[in-house]
Every structure is written in C-alpha cells, then in structure tokens.
Amino acid sequence: MPAASPHNPRMHFVIEPDHPSLPGHFPGRPLVPGVVLLDRVIAVIEATHGPLGPLRLPQVKFMQPLLPGEDARVELEGDVPRWRFRVLRGETLLASGEVVADRAGAPA
DSSP: OOOOBBTEEEEEEEOOOTTTTTTTSTSSOOOHHHHHHHHHHHHHHHHHHOOOOSSEEEEEEEEEEEOOTTTEEEEEEEEEEEEEEEEEEEEEEEEEEEEEEEEGGGGG
C-alpha cells in the first residue's frame, strides 16, 4: 500500500494482555479476537473521516493470529464510502478486507 497520507492513513496499536475480550479466547493461549482487529480498522476510518453511521464489511480474511502485547498496525487505502484495509504485525499480514459506508444510514 502507498505511504501514509490523509487518503491512506495508518495506525499502530497493541492489545494489552488484560483486554476484556481475552478471557475465554482461548484459555491458556489467548488470541486477540478478529472483532477487536476490526474495531481498530473502524477507529482509523473514523479518526480520519468522523463517525460514518452503519458500515458493511463485504470481504474480510483473517490469515494469522495476533497475540496480546504484540505491536500491529492498520493500513487503509481509499476514501468515503469504500476502503481496503490491511492489519499487519511487522511485514506479516494478519487480516485484510473491505469496509463500505452505508451512506443512506449515515448521520446528517
């Protein structure tokens, strides 16, 4: 993906071992749930464009797990109403997909 810019933002993040989603996912070997990664993707979009209302995720692939405490980053490409995203740990692709804003349901 291109270098970071307003149309291609990036965000680094770490999910701490005490995150409330981790107990039970999975006992003895916790993995960060995919929904937590998607929450970070949406946070990048909304940090750049503000609240967008309903969103669709027509395509999402999870390739590798993220462990608590590991550094990861979200990379976006696109603009309202459609973005492609990648979540990476270093150069390892963890997840990728597409987010689409439902403009009919967006706040005025």
